[in-house]
Amino acid sequence: MGVRPIKPLFSYGPIPTYRMLLCAVLAFGLMFAEHRFSAVETARSHLTTVVAPIQWLVALPSEGVRWSAMAISDQQALIDENGRLREQLLTLSNRVQRMASLTAENIHLRELLNAPNPADVPYITAELLSLDSDPFTQQMVINRGRRDSVYIGQPVMDASGLIGQVVSVSAYTSRVLMVADANHAVPVEINRNGLRFIAQGTGQLDTLNIPSVPATADIREGDLLVTSGLGGRFPQGYPVARVDEVKRESSQAFMEVSAEPIAQPERSRYFLLLFPPERPEVKLDGPERMARQVVWPGDPAHPDANRISEEALTAALMLQSTEQE
Amino acid sequence: MGPFGYLFVWFTLLLALCLQVMPLPDAWLVWRPDWLGVLLAYWCVATPQRVGVLHGFVLGLMLDLIEGAPLGQNALVLSLLAYLFLLLYQRFRVYSIWQQAVLVFILLGIAQLVEQWLRTIFGPISVSLEFLLPALIGGLLWPWLFTMMQVVRRRLGIG
Numbered sequence: 173m174g175v176r177p178i179k180p181l182f183s184y185g186p187i188p189t190y191r192m193l194l195c196a197v198l199a200f201g202l203m204f205a206e207h208r209f210s211a212v213e214t215a216r217s218h219l220t221t222v223v224a225p226i227q228w229l230v231a232l233p234s235e236g237v238r239w240s241a242m243a244i245s246d247q248q249a250l251i252d253e254n255g256r257l258r259e260q261l262l263t264l265s266n267r268v269q270r271m272a273s274l275t276a277e278n279i280h281l282r283e284l285l286n287a288p289n290p291a292d293v294p295y296i297t298a299e300l301l302s303l304d305s306d307p308f309t310q311q312m313v314i315n316r317g318r319r320d321s322v323y324i325g326q327p328v329m330d331a332s333g334l335i336g337q338v339v340s341v342s343a344y345t346s347r348v349l350m351v352a353d354a355n356h357a358v359p360v361e362i363n364r365n366g367l368r369f370i371a372q373g374t375g376q377l378d379t380l381n382i383p384s385v386p387a388t389a390d391i392r393e394g395d396l397l398v399t400s401g402l403g404g405r406f407p408q409g410y411p412v413a414r415v416d417e418v419k420r421e422s423s424q425a426f427m428e429v430s431a432e433p434i435a436q437p438e439r440s441r442y443f444l445l446l447f448p449p450e451r452p453e454v455k456l457d458g459p460e461r462m463a464r465q466v467v468w469p470g471d472p473a474h475p476d477a478n479r480i481s482e483e484a485l486t487a488a489l490m491l492q493s494t495e496q497e
Numbered sequence: 498m499g500p501f502g503y504l505f506v507w508f509t510l511l512l513a514l515c516l517q518v519m520p521l522p523d524a525w526l527v528w529r530p531d532w533l534g535v536l537l538a539y540w541c542v543a544t545p546q547r548v549g550v551l552h553g554f555v556l557g558l559m560l561d562l563i564e565g566a567p568l569g570q571n572a573l574v575l576s577l578l579a580y581l582f583l584l585l586y587q588r589f590r591v592y593s594i595w596q597q598a599v600l601v602f603i604l605l606g607i608a609q610l611v612e613q614w615l616r617t618i619f620g621p622i623s624v625s626l627e628f629l630l631p632a633l634i635g636g637l638l639w640p641w642l643f644t645m646m647q648v649v650r651r652r653l654g655i656g
Binding site for chain 1 (some may be wrong): 511514515518519520523526527549550551553554557559562563564565566567568569570572573576577579580583615616619627628
């Protein structure tokens with residue numbers, strides 16, 4: 173039973189200098205360890221699974237807005253959209269049909285030249301979870317992770333072009349570095365004449381920078397830049413950007429060229445994760461390869477592009493047997 | 498402060514973390530106030546014996562994981578922020594609310610500056626003075642947040 177102590181006017185908390193030093197050492201240790209050791213990368217991917225609920229939670233409001241916009245949009249708008257989509261489907265399936273015959277023709281021609289056929293690129297689809305919340309980087313999070321055998325360095329596409337590549341993977345989500353990020357560069361070639369360059373991100377979503385273009389290079393505004401496949405990370409021939417400015421100065425040895433990415437990360441919600449073949453690994457025999465090639469990936473009539481279709485196989489075998497006769 | 502109070506502290510801090518990483522249109526991103534910094538600052542000033550550097554470290558680590566920043570970058574920044582507020586919390590008790598707001602702006606600004614330095618170490622970025630906007634808006638929000646949190650805290654009988 174003592175006298176109650178008077179509450180002091182200023183309560184003196186601990187001066188936490190030692191804790192601060194400990195935290196600073198830990199933080200710097202982590203930052204450098206991440207640069208040096210791959211073990212930190214795996215630890216990170218497991219830890220990211222822990223914060224995945226927060227990522228889902230913060231994605232909820234925009235999901236809700238999207239859902240309610242759909243719920244209250246009137247019937248006429250839906251009918252219009254449906255009509256538009258049908259039209260688009262018709263155009264696309266028409267294109268796919270032509271594509272199938274062109275692919276077959278291409279294979280014939282390549283066989284005549286004894287050139288190897290490029291393999292199909294399998295893919296899985298992914299949905300956007302969140303664009304990055306940081307104004308100084310261009311990244312996004314998608315809803316596929318280690319469980320879907322996503323790997324670091326995997327190319328990511330949207331409906332129109334290359335978006336970027338996967339830079340970290342957790343169990344259910346992964347993080348994509350976009351081509352426009354200042355840390356990203358991709359080897360490209362001009363679709364028109366095959367000249368090869370590097371396209372570097374600038375940090376602005378709508379601009380890529382093409383450095384080291386000789387003043388004599390044949391490059392024009394409007395040229396389509398596609399992946400060149402050099403470097404082995406991105407498969408060849410996917411559209412990346414369109415050249416929108418070429419600055420030529422006669423006194424300079426190099427031109428200043430900038431390009432606008434074709435993919436639209438602000439508008440797309442669905443993406444493709446490509447699984448490009450490492451190398452031309454197994455040498456398939458002519459007919460089997462043909463049979464694989466006849467099915468074009470993404471063909472709505474053949475949702476399972478990896479399966480060899482029976483008609484194509486018999487067609488290819490018959491072709492071979494007539495050649496042997 | 499009992500276990501309930503401690504839960505409440507973590508609840509508000511996690512709420513601030515959610516606001517900090519909430520997806521926004523690209524043009525609005527630089528206008529987002531530094532929610533996590535402001536709320537951490539509030540708890541450091543209000544209960545300096547309970548909330549401090551280690552809280553900043555843990556929250557920063559979570560922010561790093563969510564944002565995909567190098568591990569430890571935000572952890573360092575937020576623990577530094579907590580440290581600065583713990584050094585100066587006694588001044589807050591004698592300052593008027595707008596003087597507090599100015600001090601909050603300055604300290605948040607220092608933290609943002611350190612963050613930009615760390616970013617330039619780890620890779621090329623485009624630097625502009627825009628990085629001070631979250632600190633400025635955080636400072637402007639301080640009087641409202643401080644008053645509201647004091648009322649809520651008194652209602653719940655925490656601290």
